[in-house]
Amino acid sequence: MATLLLTKAQVRQLLRMTDVITAVEAAFGAFNSDQVAQPDYMGLHLQPKGAEIDFKAALDRAGQMVSLKASSGGFRDNPAQFGLPNGMGTVLLFDARNGALVCAMDGSLLTGYRTGAAGAVSARALARRDARRVGVIGTGTQARMQIRALREVLQIETVHAASRSAEGLAAFCAEMQEAFGLTVLPGSPQEVAEAADILVTTTRATGVVVQAGWVRPGTHVIAVGADQAGKQELDPELFRGARIVVDSFAQCAAKGDLQHALRDGTAEGPQTELGEILLGQQPGRSDDAQITIFDSTGMAIQDTATAAALLSRARAQGIGTLFDFLGQDG
Amino acid sequence: MATLLLTKAQVRQLLRMTDVITAVEAAFGAFNSDQVAQPDYMGLHLQPKGAEIDFKAALDRAGQMVSLKASSGGFRDNPAQFGLPNGMGTVLLFDARNGALVCAMDGSLLTGYRTGAAGAVSARALARRDARRVGVIGTGTQARMQIRALREVLQIETVHAASRSAEGLAAFCAEMQEAFGLTVLPGSPQEVAEAADILVTTTRATGVVVQAGWVRPGTHVIAVGADQAGKQELDPELFRGARIVVDSFAQCAAKGDLQHALRDGTAEGPQTELGEILLGQQPGRSDDAQITIFDSTGMAIQDTATAAALLSRARAQGIGTLFDFLGQDG
Known part of the structure; x- marks a missing residue:
C-alpha cells in the first residue's frame, strides 16, 4: 500500500x-x-x-x-x-x-480548474446554442479559467472584458490572444454585459457590479465571485424572472449571489441545482429569450x-x- | 521549500x-x-x-x-x-x-500517545503524591498508552485491570510485564476500582461501568472512553463533590462523561479546564481525601x-x- x-x-x-x-x-x-x-x-x-x-x-x-x-x-x-x-x-x-x-x-x-469547469458545465446545460460572445467582469486567474473551460464547450468568437485594473486588463488581453488566439475587446462593465451571450463575473465585489438592465434577454450568467456571506456581484433584480440554477442551494443561499436575491424577495428558495438539470429531473432554459443564471460557490x-x-x-x-x-x- | x-x-x-x-x-x-x-x-x-x-x-x-x-x-x-x-x-x-x-x-x-500523555499530565497535576496503584478498566491500546504515560510521571507499584475479554486481559498482563516489568492483577471492575489510587477507564461503554460507591476517597479518575454523545463509563453520582477537571468544557459537556453528570445535575457547568490548573488560574486537588476526575475527550x-x-x-x-x-x- x-x-x-x-x-x-x-x-x-x-x-x-x-x-x-x-x-x-x-x-x-x-x-x-x-x-x-x-x-x-x-x-x-x-x-x-x-x-x-x-x-x-x-x-x-x-x-x-x-x-x-x-x-x-x-x-x-x-x-x-x-x-x-x-x-x-x-x-x-x-x-x-x-x-x-x-x-x-x-x-x-x-x-481554478474545477471552478472553470463548473462554469462550462453550466453553459453547456443552460446557454443558448448560438452563444458565441463571452463577457468577463474581473480579469484574474478565474476569468482565465472560465475562458479556458468555455472554449471546450462552445465556439468563442470574441471575449469582452472589464477590469478595475488597466494593467490587469492588458495582461489578460495579451494572454488570451497568445494562449487561445482570442481577441479581447476591453470595455466598461456595462459594455461587456450588453455585448455578452455568456457573462462571467469573477470579482471580489461586495456590492452590485452588474445592473439588471444591462443584461440582454437570452444571456447566460455565470456568477463566480460571490462565495461568502456579504459578497455580491449581481443586481438582485436580475434574478426576477430568470431561470436560476445553483451548484448547492444550501451554499448559495448562504454565500452565493442568491443570498441577496432571497433577502430582497426577487428569488424564492429552494432553487434548482445544476445536477438536477444534468439528470433531467428539472428543465433547463425555456427559450432563447430567457436569462439563465448559474450561481457558483464551489463544492468539495x-x-x-x-x-x-x-x-x-x-x-x-x-x-x-x-x-x-x-x-x-x- | x-x-x-x-x-x-x-x-x-x-x-x-x-x-x-x-x-x-x-x-x-x-x-x-x-x-x-x-x-x-x-x-x-x-x-x-x-x-x-x-x-x-x-x-x-x-x-x-x-x-x-x-x-x-x-x-x-x-x-x-x-x-x-x-x-x-x-x-x-x-x-x-x-x-x-x-x-x-x-x-x-x-x-494513542497524545491521549495517554493527557492522562499523565492530569495525574501529575491532580493525583495524590503517594499514588502508586493504577487501575485500568478496559485493556485495549489506550489502556497500554495510559500506563506507558503514567509511568513517566509516577512510580507505579501495581496495576489492577478489568476487561470483558479474558483473552484481551491475558494479553495485557503479559505485555505490561514484558514491556515495563509491571505486575498486573486481574479483577472485576469493582475490585479494580477499589484498589486504585489512579483509576483509568478506557472502554467503549454506553452505560455506567464504575459505580460511585466503588471509588475510594483520594482517587484520581482518568475517564478516557466517553468521547461521543451517548458514551458513558462513570456513575454520574461520582461527580457529586468531586474535583472535576475537563480538557475542553465545550467538548466534555457534549461528548464526555460530564454530559451525563450535567444532565443528572450531579455537576454544574462550566467546569475547570486542565490548562487553567496548569497555568495556576484554578486550584487543583484540595486534600488527600478528595476524589478528582479528569474527563478526557481529546483535542486537536x-x-x-x-x-x-x-x-x-x-x-x-x-x-x-x-x-x-x-x-x-x-
Missing part, C-alpha cells in the same frame, strides 16, 4: 480541462443522486489579516473516494518574505473502501472528482512518486 | 512519551491562554457500518503551526480484505506564518503539539524524506 505523490508541475502536466469538465459534470450529477457527503468546512484565520487556511472534504460514494483539500490564501508577504506563492494547496485522496491514503498532490491548480465534491481523475491519469501514464507511509508496518 | 515525509516506522522511532507529555502539557496551557483555534471537526461515515474518516484541525499561535489529522477507523475487514490495519491516520503540518506544508507524517500512532491541539515535537526531533536527527511538492514552480 503506497501513496502516490504528485508535484505541482506534475499536476499541471496532468490537468486537462476536458477531463476536468467531464469529472465535474459527473460530480454535479452524483451530488443530486445521493452519492455525495460534504461536511461543513473547517477554516482558520491567520496572520497577516486576511490570510487563512481552509479544509474541505467530500465523499463520492459512486467512485468510492474521499478527498481532503487544504487551501491557504491571503499571505501577501509570501513572495517577498518566503519566496512562496501567497496561496497554496494540498489534496489528499483516500480509498473510501478502506480509508487508505492513496494520493497526496499539490492542490494549488485544482480549484468537485475537488474529489477532479483529483480522482488526475490520479487515474497519473497512474495510466506512470507519473508521480510512490511513497509508503505505512512502510513495513503494513 | 520541501515537505518532510515521515513513515509509520519513523514516527514510531521518533515518538518518546516524555516528549509527548511535555508537548501535550504545553498544548493544554496554550489552549487556556487564547493561543489556540480549533474548528468543529469534519466526519464522514463510510462502509462497512461503523467505519468512518474524521478530519481535525488546530492552530497553535504560540508555535505558529497548523495541524490537520485525518483518522480512519472501523474498517473491520481491512486486515483480511486489503492487508491493512482497520484504522489509519495521516497528519499534515503547515507553517502558520505562510501556509506552507512543512510535514506529512503517518498519524496512526499519534492519537494535542495533535498539533505532538506532531510539531516529532517534526523537531526528526529534523534534529535527520530522519525522513524531503519531497518538494512545489518543485521548480516555487
Whole structure:
C-alpha cells in the first residue's frame, strides 16, 4: 500500500480541462443522486489579516473516494518574505473502501480548474446554442479559467472584458490572444454585459457590479465571485424572472449571489441545482429569450472528482512518486 | 521549500512519551491562554457500518503551526480484505506564518500517545503524591498508552485491570510485564476500582461501568472512553463533590462523561479546564481525601503539539524524506 505523490508541475502536466469538465459534470450529477457527503468546512484565520487556511472534504460514494483539500490564501508577504506563492494547496485522496491514503498532490491548480469547469458545465446545460460572445467582469486567474473551460464547450468568437485594473486588463488581453488566439475587446462593465451571450463575473465585489438592465434577454450568467456571506456581484433584480440554477442551494443561499436575491424577495428558495438539470429531473432554459443564471460557490465534491481523475491519469501514464507511509508496518 | 515525509516506522522511532507529555502539557496551557483555534471537526461515515474518516484541525499561535489529522477507523475487514490495519491516520503540518506544508507524517500512532500523555499530565497535576496503584478498566491500546504515560510521571507499584475479554486481559498482563516489568492483577471492575489510587477507564461503554460507591476517597479518575454523545463509563453520582477537571468544557459537556453528570445535575457547568490548573488560574486537588476526575475527550491541539515535537526531533536527527511538492514552480 503506497501513496502516490504528485508535484505541482506534475499536476499541471496532468490537468486537462476536458477531463476536468467531464469529472465535474459527473460530480454535479452524483451530488443530486445521493452519492455525495460534504461536511461543513473547517477554516482558520491567520496572520497577516486576511490570510487563512481552509479544509474541505467530500465523499463520492459512486467512485468510492474521499478527498481532503487544504487551501491557504491571503499571505501577501509570501513572495517577498518566503519566496512562496501567497496561496497554496494540498489534496489528499483516500480509498473510501478502506480509508487508505492513496494520493497526496499539490492542490494549488485544482480549484481554478474545477471552478472553470463548473462554469462550462453550466453553459453547456443552460446557454443558448448560438452563444458565441463571452463577457468577463474581473480579469484574474478565474476569468482565465472560465475562458479556458468555455472554449471546450462552445465556439468563442470574441471575449469582452472589464477590469478595475488597466494593467490587469492588458495582461489578460495579451494572454488570451497568445494562449487561445482570442481577441479581447476591453470595455466598461456595462459594455461587456450588453455585448455578452455568456457573462462571467469573477470579482471580489461586495456590492452590485452588474445592473439588471444591462443584461440582454437570452444571456447566460455565470456568477463566480460571490462565495461568502456579504459578497455580491449581481443586481438582485436580475434574478426576477430568470431561470436560476445553483451548484448547492444550501451554499448559495448562504454565500452565493442568491443570498441577496432571497433577502430582497426577487428569488424564492429552494432553487434548482445544476445536477438536477444534468439528470433531467428539472428543465433547463425555456427559450432563447430567457436569462439563465448559474450561481457558483464551489463544492468539495468537485475537488474529489477532479483529483480522482488526475490520479487515474497519473497512474495510466506512470507519473508521480510512490511513497509508503505505512512502510513495513503494513 | 520541501515537505518532510515521515513513515509509520519513523514516527514510531521518533515518538518518546516524555516528549509527548511535555508537548501535550504545553498544548493544554496554550489552549487556556487564547493561543489556540480549533474548528468543529469534519466526519464522514463510510462502509462497512461503523467505519468512518474524521478530519481535525488546530492552530497553535504560540508555535505558529497548523495541524490537520485525518483518522480512519472501523474498517473491520481491512486486515483480511486489503492487508491493512482497520484504522489509519495521516497528519499534515503547515507553517502558520505562510501556509506552507512543512510535514506529512503517518498519524496512526499519534492519537494513542497524545491521549495517554493527557492522562499523565492530569495525574501529575491532580493525583495524590503517594499514588502508586493504577487501575485500568478496559485493556485495549489506550489502556497500554495510559500506563506507558503514567509511568513517566509516577512510580507505579501495581496495576489492577478489568476487561470483558479474558483473552484481551491475558494479553495485557503479559505485555505490561514484558514491556515495563509491571505486575498486573486481574479483577472485576469493582475490585479494580477499589484498589486504585489512579483509576483509568478506557472502554467503549454506553452505560455506567464504575459505580460511585466503588471509588475510594483520594482517587484520581482518568475517564478516557466517553468521547461521543451517548458514551458513558462513570456513575454520574461520582461527580457529586468531586474535583472535576475537563480538557475542553465545550467538548466534555457534549461528548464526555460530564454530559451525563450535567444532565443528572450531579455537576454544574462550566467546569475547570486542565490548562487553567496548569497555568495556576484554578486550584487543583484540595486534600488527600478528595476524589478528582479528569474527563478526557481529546483535542486537536494535542495533535498539533505532538506532531510539531516529532517534526523537531526528526529534523534534529535527520530522519525522513524531503519531497518538494512545489518543485521548480516555487
